Amino acid sequence: MHIVGLGAVSALGHGIDTLRELYNLAPMLPGKFAQEGALSDTVFYQGLLTEEQARSAWYLANEAITEALGKTKAEFNNIALIIATGAGDTKALEITKCAQYERYNLAQKLATEHGLKGLYLTVSNACSSSGYALPIAQKLLAQGHDAVVVCGVEAKSDSSQMAFKAMMALDDHSCRPFQASRNGTVLGAGAAALVLTHHTHVKHYAYIQKTTLNCDGYHVTAPNPEGKTLAKCLDHLMTEYTVSPCDVGLFLPHATGTQLNDGIEHALLKRVFPDTFTPDKTVCLKQWIGHTGGASAAFSYLSAALHLSGRFQVAKTNLARCALVNSTAFGGHNCMSFMTVNKEAS
Numbered sequence: 001m002h003i004v005g006l007g008a009v010s011a012l013g014h015g016i017d018t019l020r021e022l023y024n025l026a027p028m029l030p031g032k033f034a035q036e037g038a039l040s041d042t043v044f045y046q047g048l049l050t051e052e053q054a055r056s057a058w059y060l061a062n063e064a065i066t067e068a069l070g071k072t073k074a075e076f077n078n079i080a081l082i083i084a085t086g087a088g089d090t091k092a093l094e095i096t097k098c099a100q101y102e103r104y105n106l107a108q109k110l111a112t113e114h115g116l117k118g119l120y121l122t123v124s125n126a127c128s129s130s131g132y133a134l135p136i137a138q139k140l141l142a143q144g145h146d147a148v149v150v151c152g153v154e155a156k157s158d159s160s161q162m163a164f165k166a167m168m169a170l171d172d173h174s175c176r177p178f179q180a181s182r183n184g185t186v187l188g189a190g191a192a193a194l195v196l197t198h199h200t201h202v203k204h205y206a207y208i209q210k211t212t213l214n215c216d217g218y219h220v221t222a223p224n225p226e227g228k229t230l231a232k233c234l235d236h237l238m239t240e241y242t243v244s245p246c247d248v249g250l251f252l253p254h255a256t257g258t259q260l261n262d263g264i265e266h267a268l269l270k271r272v273f274p275d276t277f278t279p280d281k282t283v284c285l286k287q288w289i290g291h292t293g294g295a296s297a298a299f300s301y302l303s304a305a306l307h308l309s310g311r312f313q314v315a316k317t318n319l320a321r322c323a324l325v326n327s328t329a330f331g332g333h334n335c336m337s338f339m340t341v342n343k344e345a346s
Contacts, residue, residue, distance in 0.1 A: 001138060002204040002343070003305045004075075004147070005195030007067030009060050010289040010299070011047025011188050015067060019303055020312045022288055042161060042170055045188035045290030053189075057089040057155040060191035061110055065151050068193035069114060075202050076146035080118030082137060083107040083151055084129035086293035086329075088122070090157030110151070118145045127254070129294030130192070130301070131327040131335030134211045137196050146197060152298030153191035160293065161187060167221060169258055175291065177255035177284035178262050185256040188290020192298035194305070205305040206323075209338045210241040216332035223332055227264035233334040234272060234326075241338050245273045248338075249320030250307055252300035254328045255284040256291055261328065269326075280316035283307075297327035297335060304339050 012018040046054050053059050061083065073079070089106045111120035119140060123133045130152035137148040154160075164170050164187060171184035196208070214236070216229030223230065251273075253265050269277045285299050286292075292299060304323040307314045323339040 010190035064191035126329035128329035130297035152295030154293035
């Protein structure tokens, strides 16, 4: 699938240009959670987003989709929409007076807002939602849609913050992926949108060659500590798409900053890519924008597309023609994708 449109809103601000040269950014000072009481001692990467913006899935998704479609919208007639999210529009869910029908129609409202004539639906598979949306987008294109907008979005909510706190999965200072001092993740709000198509008449950023999915079902929230199912996901991807480890010049791991996730992921990638899984080729987004839940994979695809296209660097390496993106989720859901500069690179 060709990526022909990109849009983003995160703690760094509005627009894809805010992700420029992520590796050069100084660690962001996390904003204190605004609510008093049980959550007052936790942090949240809100950055340049206002409290109202961060809490509105509608606002975040709408801004990202608007940027992603841009002038590209005029090139297609039948555009489908997939909203990928872990918790959905929790602002509406947490308002008890909100009518039930208003709580679950985010995809419909956004499709109507942008005049999209294709199918609209929601994929909710925790933190791998955006990754799991890709095979669905592939099927929608095969069924006749001209293009598919995949928008990963996660808003700020008391519910999500409390859930992660109850699991003792939050770091009380910052997200530090792969560091020995890591002590958990920090949540963030944001949305990342991709416009995908099989058509070649529109200039593209990058090409998604192959995506593989699996699930170990080991635990409701924890992955298999041996990482066997995640390894099978990667092995299957490399078998289906013939690639040499030295060809992969950019890594975007899930990298939540938790002891278990980072340990498993790091061990696997170092085993498969012993000489190439290095800091200068690795971008750990959550240290900059927080863990954006169902939007996290979409942010990785977006960042990889920007780097591969030469739009600007998101890692110190400037020779990447192939990228590996990994996302995992509660319930043992795994998703890995290979991306290249163009289709012919396969």
